[in-house]
Amino acid sequence: MLKLPNLGELDSGLASRIYLCTSPTDMRKGFDSLAALVREHLRYDPLSGHLFLFVGRSKDRLKLLYWDSDGFAIWYKRLEEGTFRLPTPKKAGASVELKASELAMLLAGIDLTSIKRRKRFALDTTRTHSRSATAEPRVASRVARSA
Secondary structure, eight states, X not given: OOOOOOHHHHHTSSSOOEEEESSOOOTTOOHXXXXXXXXXXXXXXXXXXXXXXXXXXXXXXXEEEEXXXXXXXXXXXXXXXXXXXXXXXXXXXXXXXXXXXXXXXXXXXXXXXXXXOOOOOOOOXXXXXXXXXXXXXXXXXHHHHHO
8 A cells, every 4th residue: 555755754854845836736737747837836846855735626636746766756635525625825925835744634634724833942944043043052051040
């Protein structure tokens, strides 16, 4: 049985990112057409190892394109009943970045627009966020005070 790439590994932030195309996609598109859509519309490299998610106009079909070390792979799901409830983009653009946990919820039928996330500290994986440089000393100073 073939499965989707391990979503737990993606949550670590070490591997791939997940991008959802915000415009409806013709679900007849195959490997080359979706790769071209990633390159021209989303402005990403389809060979990057990131996962690219596409949803049809009726929102009952979903395709996930990714590069799997030696070729493209497509994971395709068609709902027999209901639709996928997609997150609304915070700012205009061709794609929305999802976390692996959000993709798992989307596939499980959970409405991402009604979920409320509590604020949590997270290191910025791109290392451009100003708090990431000060995170370790802040933790160390808390430990030193409690000792």
